[in-house]
Amino acid sequence: MTALLEVDGLNKRFGGNEAVKDVSFTVSPGECVVLAGDNGAGKSTVIKMISGVYTPTKGEVRFKGKRLTGSSPEAVRRAGIETIYQDLSLADNLDPGLNLYLGREKMKRVMGIPVLDRAGMRSDAAKVMKGLGIEVPDPKAAVRELSGGQRQAIAIARAIHWEAQLVIMDEPTAALGVPEQREVMALIERLKARNVGIILISHNLPDIFAAADRIIVLARGVVGGSRKPSETTDEEIVRLMMGAAA
Amino acid sequence: MLQIGGASFVKPLLNAWSWLFLALILVFFEVYAQTQTGNTFLFRLYSIQSITIAASQILLMALGLTLVVVAGHIDLSIAFSSGFAAVVMALVINFVGSDAGLVAFLLGVVAGLAAGAIVGVINGWLVSRLDVPSFIGTLGTYGIARGAALIVAGGAVVSIQNDAARTFGNGDVAGVPIPVIVALALALFCHYVLTYTRFGVHTYALGASRASVERAGVDVKRHLMILFVLSALTAAAGGLVYTGRFSAGAANAGEPVLLYAVAAVFIGGASLTGGQGTVTGTVIGSLIIAVIQFGLVFSGLPPYWQFIAVGLVIIVAVIVDQSRDRIAGGRS
Ligand SMILES: Nc1ncnc2c1ncn2[C@@H]1O[C@H](COP(=O)(O)OP(=O)(O)OP(=O)(O)O)[C@@H](O)[C@H]1O
Ligand SMILES: [Mg+2]
Numbered sequence: 001m002t003a004l005l006e007v008d009g010l011n012k013r014f015g016g017n018e019a020v021k022d023v024s025f026t027v028s029p030g031e032c033v034v035l036a037g038d039n040g041a042g043k044s045t046v047i048k049m050i051s052g053v054y055t056p057t058k059g060e061v062r063f064k065g066k067r068l069t070g071s072s073p074e075a076v077r078r079a080g081i082e083t084i085y086q087d088l089s090l091a092d093n094l095d096p097g098l099n100l101y102l103g104r105e106k107m108k109r110v111m112g113i114p115v116l117d118r119a120g121m122r123s124d125a126a127k128v129m130k131g132l133g134i135e136v137p138d139p140k141a142a143v144r145e146l147s148g149g150q151r152q153a154i155a156i157a158r159a160i161h162w163e164a165q166l167v168i169m170d171e172p173t174a175a176l177g178v179p180e181q182r183e184v185m186a187l188i189e190r191l192k193a194r195n196v197g198i199i200l201i202s203h204n205l206p207d208i209f210a211a212a213d214r215i216i217v218l219a220r221g222v223v224g225g226s227r228k229p230s231e232t233t234d235e236e237i238v239r240l241m242m243g244a245a246a
Numbered sequence: 247m248l249q250i251g252g253a254s255f256v257k258p259l260l261n262a263w264s265w266l267f268l269a270l271i272l273v274f275f276e277v278y279a280q281t282q283t284g285n286t287f288l289f290r291l292y293s294i295q296s297i298t299i300a301a302s303q304i305l306l307m308a309l310g311l312t313l314v315v316v317a318g319h320i321d322l323s324i325a326f327s328s329g330f331a332a333v334v335m336a337l338v339i340n341f342v343g344s345d346a347g348l349v350a351f352l353l354g355v356v357a358g359l360a361a362g363a364i365v366g367v368i369n370g371w372l373v374s375r376l377d378v379p380s381f382i383g384t385l386g387t388y389g390i391a392r393g394a395a396l397i398v399a400g401g402a403v404v405s406i407q408n409d410a411a412r413t414f415g416n417g418d419v420a421g422v423p424i425p426v427i428v429a430l431a432l433a434l435f436c437h438y439v440l441t442y443t444r445f446g447v448h449t450y451a452l453g454a455s456r457a458s459v460e461r462a463g464v465d466v467k468r469h470l471m472i473l474f475v476l477s478a479l480t481a482a483a484g485g486l487v488y489t490g491r492f493s494a495g496a497a498n499a500g501e502p503v504l505l506y507a508v509a510a511v512f513i514g515g516a517s518l519t520g521g522q523g524t525v526t527g528t529v530i531g532s533l534i535i536a537v538i539q540f541g542l543v544f545s546g547l548p549p550y551w552q553f554i555a556v557g558l559v560i561i562v563a564v565i566v567d568q569s570r571d572r573i574a575g576g577r578s
Contacts, residue, residue, distance in 0.1 A: 074463045083461075091451035091458045093521040098447055103462025105444045115442035 002065075004029050004197040005050070005081075005166055010059035012045050019045045021221045022059075025214075027166060032188060032198040034208045037218035038241050043201045046218070047168050050199070051083040052076040063166070082164035084155045084172060092144035096136055096154050097121030099143055100128065100161055128157040132187055149180030156187050159196070166197040173207060185210055205234050219243040263566055264513060264530045267559075271534065275541040287544060295423055301536035302429030305529060306484030307500055307507035309429075309436045310477030312528045315511050316440065317473055318453040318520025319373060319380035324481035324507065326391035327365040328500030331482035333395045334361035336404035336495025339411060351410035355486055362482025363475055365391045370471035380474075395497035404495040415490025425487045432480055437525035449473065453520030506535050509556055513563040534559065 003026035012020040020042040027033045035043045048054040050061050052073040061068045063079055071079070090099050098105070101121045108117040122139045129136055134153045136146070143151055152172055159167045169188075173181040181204075188211050191198055202208050208215055209229050217224040217240040224240040272288055279287035287293060307324050314321045335358030342350035365387055372383035417424045440446040448469055451459045460466050481500060488499040512518075513534055514527025538555045 073461070077463070085457075085461070089455070089458045089461045091454040091521075093450055093454040094447065098451075099458075102447070102451060102458060103464050105447055107444070113438075113442075115438075116444070116447065 003027065004031075004064060005199075006060075006062040007046070007050065008060045008062065010046060010049055010061070011057045012042075012049060012054060013057045019221050020049070020056075023218070023221075023223055024059075025216050025223070025226065027197040027199060029165065029197050030192050030195040031213045032192055032200055032211050034212040034215045035199060035201045035218060036203070036208055036215055036237060036241060037224075038243075040220075041218040041241070042221040043218055044170060047083065047170060047199060047201065050076070051081065051168060080163065080165040081168065082159035082162065082166070083168040083170075084152075084159065085170055090143050090151060090154060093142050095122060095125075095140055096129065096143055096146075096157075097123075097125040097139065099154055100125045100158050102158075104162075124161070125154070125157065128161050129153060132157060132160070132190060134183075147180060148176045149183035152176070152180070152184050153187060156191065160191070160194070164196065166199070167191055168199045170201045171203065172200070173202070173204065181207070205237065208237070209234075217241055264515065264527060264534065264563075268530055268534050268537065271537050271541065275537065275544065278545055282545070287541065291421065293540065293544070295418075295421075295426075297533070297536045297540050298426045299423050300539055301529075301532040302423075302426045303484060303487070303503055304506045304510050304532040304535055305429045305433060306487065307481045307503050308510045308528050308532060309432055309525065310473075310480035311507055312511050312514070312516060312523055312525055313436065313440055313449055314380070314473050314477045315516045315518075316453050316520060316523045317449045317470070318456075319470070319473070320508075321369060321380065321384045321474060321477045322504065323365055323369055323384040323387035323391055324477060325388055325501045325504035326395055326497070327362045327387075327478040328481040328485035328488070328503070329495075329497040330365060330391045330395040330398075330485070331358035331362040332485035332489045332495040332499040333399040333404055333497055334358050334495070335411075335486050335489045336406045337398060339406045339408050340404065347408055348410045351408055351414065354408075354411065354489075358486045358489070359479060359482050362478045362485065364478075366475035366478025367471070369478065370474035373474060374467040374470035392497065392501075399495065399497050406489065406493050406495070408493070411490045412493055413490075415487055415492070425491065428483065428487060432483060433525055433529055436476075436480070440525055445469070445472070450521060453522070506532075506556065509560045509563075510535055512567070513559060515567070517567055531563075 005027040007023060007025050010020055010023045011018070023046055025033060035046060037043050045054065049056045052071050052075065055070055063081060068076060068079065091102060097118065098121060106117040106121050107114050108120065126136060126139050132153055134150060136150065143154060173184050176184065185207060188198060188200065200211055212229050215227045215229060215232065215237060217237060219241060220243055224243060227236070275287045279285055307328060311321050311324060335354040338357040339350045339354040342353055368387050369384050372378040373380045414424055419427060440449060448459050448464050452466065452469065456466060484503070485499050489495045510531030511523060511528050513531035514523065516523025516527065535556055538559065539552045542551050542555065543549055
């Protein structure tokens with residue numbers, strides 16, 4: 001299978017601090033690559049270079065064979081890479097439908113006047129969420145009234161609805177309770193089943209082993225090791241995170 | 247106290263509280279007038295015209311402000327964007343001369359709106375490009391617009407003699423005063439923008455999370471610029487109506503209305519933290535204040551009581567807003 005995303009020799013320097021050094025890996029369709037590593041290891045910096053927030057000091061990102069380096073976050077998103085940030089990028093005071101369509105709202109015409117198609121967006125949202133196995137109790141309610149897991153599902157629904165081929169998630173379960181963490185892990189499985197490539201950042205060993213097809217451990221900005229979950233152990237991953245030589 | 251049981255019953259009631267409150271004070275003044283004087287308070291053309299004209303003055307200043315507040319910002323400079331517009335309109339009308347009545351009036355309108363827009367552009371630039379907090383930035387332009395208005399007016403009120411302007415401020419169509427028509431038309435426009443357009447959704451989203459809007463690919467700087475220009479323009483429209491009504495442009499035309507405009511927005515359900523508020527709410531808020539103003543005068547109470555009454559209503563509005571949040575489970 002050809003790689004969906006190729007990350008090739010990325011470097012990022014902040015002043016004198018070399019936060020990321022020569023990081024390379026690939027993601028295939030339907031594959032979940034976990035970026036693991038201690039605080040400050042450079043995980044968020046790597047994904048921000050993919051999503052277009054940071055420009056790498058050196059190195060290249062290719063998506064479906066095309067060079068992506070230097071593109072704006074907008075362009076990256078349009079190319080088919082959706083990034084779900086830790087704060088989810090939801091507008092808490094709007095309903096799921098408006099959040100699903102935020103920035104690309106559906107319009108209709110009433111007596112020739114263009115107006116928002118709120119009902120249409122709402123029912124689309126309910127449909128996508130249902131496909132993810134999530135029933136939203138009140139589709140008109142603001143998303144601040146939903147649980148953390150349901151909110152996470154809206155962010156993921158957004159990726160699915162806009163047909164993202166690669167989804168990047170920065171610690172999606174960090175702020176959630178245990179049952180909600182399970183919901184999110186189930187959502188990740190459904191994304192994989194749709195042949196979507198995933199980059200998941202996580203601190204949590206059980207999550208890492210449950211979701212990953214490949215674990216890439218970052219330590220102080222460099223790739224400390226790349227392992228298949230079936231060929232490694234908790235202890236080894238922790239050792240790699242601490243920066244022990246592979 | 248309000249969250250004890252029955253929340254689902256109390257919540258819609260709280261959302262409608264401003265309607266109820268408006269009805270309540272109307273009933274209060276009507277009963278008072280009937281029992282004290284034997285006259286009706288509400289059911290006469292003069293009362294209705296006075297109340298709606300006073301309300302439209304507040305509303306014109308509050309309309310653009312509503313959108314600014316929903317986006318999580320504030321615009322204090324409207325107090326003088328309106329006066330600046332009023333003075334510039336009067337000066338242009340005098341400059342063009344009274345021979346060309348309608349032309350002078352129309353040029354005055356354009357010039358007045360342009361003057362207001364300048365204040366809005368400065369606000370938008372301060373807030374969106376320089377990241378100046380809007381409270382501070384618009385407090386600065388409050389002073390600047392005030393000074394500019396007084397300077398161009400030579401420190402005095404600029405009188406005009408223009409029939410078109412006088413009709414604009416004092417005429418009516420089938421009994422409905424023209425200032426009221428202007429305010430309603432602009433209210434309808436702002437309501438459409440806020441509730442039925444992408445721009446409106448992004449305004450609400452901006453009030454909840456700027457990051458959400460930025461990541462959705464919306465040009466937030468441009469959005470903020472438009473909001474502040476809109477706010478200055480509706481306030482300027484208030485200044486133009488003032489010039490028409492009194493055949494004079496005054497630098498401080500809008501100053502006494504600022505407090506009422508801000509109050510109308512918050513009574514109407516907006517929140518200081520942004521993300522909520524509606525144009526219909528602001529319309530009701532303006533009406534509530536206008537009824538209190540006119541009602542107190544009508545009842546023969548010293549007009550100073552209106553300040554206390556409006557102050558109390560603002561405090562009640564904030565308390566209601568907070569209980570509403572508690573019932574909704576609070577903002578996270
Ligand atoms: N914008 C920035 N300017 C300067 N230094 C930065 C910036 N962003 C990150 N860094 C530095 O780069 C290094 C890597 O940070 P990064 O946020 O990528 O770590 P992380 O692996 O995501 O950590 P965490 O698990 O805590 O989220 C840190 O030393 C951090 O201080
Ligand atoms: Mg991080």
